[in-house]
Amino acid sequence: QSVLTQPPSVSGTPGQRVAISCSGSSSNIGSDTVSWYQHLPGTAPRLLIYNNTERPSGVPDRFSGSKSGTSASLAISGLQSEDEADYFCSVWDDSLNGRVFGGGTKVTVL
């Protein structure tokens, strides 16, 4: 059971907007910054969002992050077939004194 809760899957058609939620608590999301990662099978995870809302160089602006209280969200607008992947949220947890990940959300492009 992950400390951060994500939906197991979301799906959308090309061009649609989808959002992935990440629910935590006051000891993690409520007190530190959230990052999001894209993971394709057989490859290394890729940082998509850091500091809740910031995109590293090279990440398309179709990806956006937000945070409110003890929850965070990753939105993908203009969904593309290449966006089919697993997405994980992550944050430092002060109670556990360690980094935690969400269980992951599989995005399917219909």
Add this chain to the structure above:
Amino acid sequence: EVQLVQSGAEVKKAGTTVKISCRVSGYVFTDYYMHWVRQAPGKGLEWVGHIDPEDGETIYAEHLQARITITADTSIDTIYLEMSDLRPDDTAVFYCASEASGSLDYWGQGTLLTVSS
């Protein structure tokens, strides 16, 4: 260009010890914390622990701390993960990652560890 290059796949028997490595290039090795993250088959990402290469200070995931040691060799810009008393459920792909922005910015290619009973 930042690169994290990990050692190759390992096959181990239960009860034994493994040590995997991650060599860094493209930035000053002591500038960023380094992490280990693993992914068991069909499971999500799990944080294993991290090290500050500058002073060697470590923090480990509580449920693993009795069996793992993370070290850094600043002479060759490399970190290591040693895991003892291996179990079949330790079978996973292990990734190293460096923390440049409060997040895991750069990742290694992964090392598959297979533990047989």
